[in-house]
Amino acid sequence: xxxxxxxxxxxxxxxxxxxxxxxxxxxxxxxxxxxxxxxxxxxxxxxxxxxxxxxxxxxxxxxxxxxxxxxxxxxxxxxxxxxxxxxxxxxxxxxxxxxxxxxxxxxxxxxxxxxxxxxxxxxxxxxxxxxxxxxxxxxxxxxxxxxxxxxxxxxxxxxxxxxxxxxxxxxxxxxxxxxxxxxxxxxxxxxxxxxxxxxxxxxxxxxxxxxxxxxxxxxxxxxx
Numbered sequence: 581x582x583x584x585x586x587x588x589x590x591x592x593x594x595x596x597x598x599x600x601x602x603x604x605x606x607x608x609x610x611x612x613x614x615x616x617x618x619x620x621x622x623x624x625x626x627x628x629x630x631x632x633x634x635x636x637x638x639x640x641x642x643x644x645x646x647x648x649x650x651x652x653x654x655x656x657x658x659x660x661x662x663x664x665x666x667x668x669x670x671x672x673x674x675x676x677x678x679x680x681x682x683x684x685x686x687x688x689x690x691x692x693x694x695x696x697x698x699x700x701x702x703x704x705x706x707x708x709x710x711x712x713x714x715x716x717x718x719x720x721x722x723x724x725x726x727x728x729x730x731x732x733x734x735x736x737x738x739x740x741x742x743x744x745x746x747x748x749x750x751x752x753x754x755x756x757x758x759x760x761x762x763x764x765x766x767x768x769x770x771x772x773x774x775x776x777x778x779x780x781x782x783x784x785x786x787x788x789x790x791x792x793x794x795x796x797x798x799x800x801x802x803x804x
Contacts, residue, residue: 599704601722603712608753609734610727616706626705726778729785
């Protein structure tokens with residue numbers, strides 16, 4: 581799913597240079613959607629949301645009778661169950677044919693995601709998650725941002741935005757931080773929690789949203 585902000589339709593900036601890209605990885609509740617949309621709007625660039633929402637990931641761990649809701653919420657995206665199945669199968673569980681099938685599924689998932697992210701990269705814009713930080717690591721005019729914060733602040737923000745209890749938000753945080761990191765390490769072989777992958781790391785528990793947006797935009801304009 582992606583949402584395009586208003587802006588020039590060309591995929592190139594001044595003198596044919598590529599349009600800027602901001603990749604964003606967040607720890608749960610760090611405000612990536614609000615910050616990412618604000619950056620995209622101010623820069624006149626597309627905004628590309630995460631492939632799977634918090635609700636998708638929470639539903640994946642729900643009791644079997646609730647599983648029908650998953651397909652309804654992610655019909656237009658790669659099925660989260662398929663991603664997790666490819667991850668678990670890739671570690672060698674099951675017989676030889678199951679392992680081969682899992683490896684094939686894993687390659688297809690990676691290829692599909694790579695194609696999507698590189699297309700977004702050609703358009704320019706803000707890309708949240710999707711392993712874009714890894715895939716576009718060497719792309720020019722690309723700023724890689726990690727949003728983080730203390731657990732209490734992140735849980736409180738997430739609970740307020742989603743209209744859920746602090747207890748439910750904490751349960752989501754515990755599950756989501758783990759699942760998103762495991763997707764990256766299993767499918768792409770990198771740890772998105774390691775700050776070495778980023779140009780800018782912002783603690784949104786201490787830095788207000790407006791200041792975070794301003795800092796990122798300033799860094800984008802300074803990025804070669």
